[in-house]
Amino acid sequence: MASLRRVKVLLVLNLIAVAGFVLFLAKCRPIAVRSGDAFHEIRPRAEATNLSAHSASPIQDAVLKRLSLLEDIVYRQLNGLSKSLGLIEGYGGRGKGGLPATLSPAEEEKAKGPHEKYGYNSYLSEKISLDRSIPDYRPTK
Structure with a gap:
């Protein structure tokens, strides 16, 4: 059966x-x-x-031009938002030049919970600039 x-x-x-x-x-x-x-x-x-x-029609050209303008506006607004949140963008932030980024003792206490929960230091990861310069250790040809 x-x-x-x-x-x-x-x-x-x-x-x-x-x-x-x-x-x-x-x-x-x-x-x-x-x-x-x-x-x-x-x-x-x-x-x-x-x-x-x-070939692109004039309507498509106008739409692409408008989208590029809107993209610039959104980028400027998001860039201003990140600065107001205290995120340092550019080459002068934490982790500059490949140096280790460290936290103050007060910041370490804030980072302790998420670090144990997620397995990595998400608090410090949010503080490190995405535009930082990192040394290139690849061998030259």
Whole structure:
């Protein structure tokens, strides 16, 4: 009785796998659609949205220009926010020149809980500048 049940379950799983495979092939293959006398090939979405193959229209240029302006505005606002939070950006922050970043005794007490919880010093990690300069120890060619 148990072996019959096992065979039925395996048969159903195989049918589901075959149906999924057929659906996958149907989604990935370009489809030819007949409208009138001519055939039109429907391409996958990735091919249809390839902007490098087509010349950019004036509308696309305007949208790209507007997006770059918005990106600059957002960058300036986020940069101001990080400075107001006390994060030192640039080459003068903690960890400068590859030197170890240290915490004061008061900061070590604040960092103790998250360090035990997460397994790394997240408090100090947030204080280290992302733009710091790190020495390059790779051998010259």
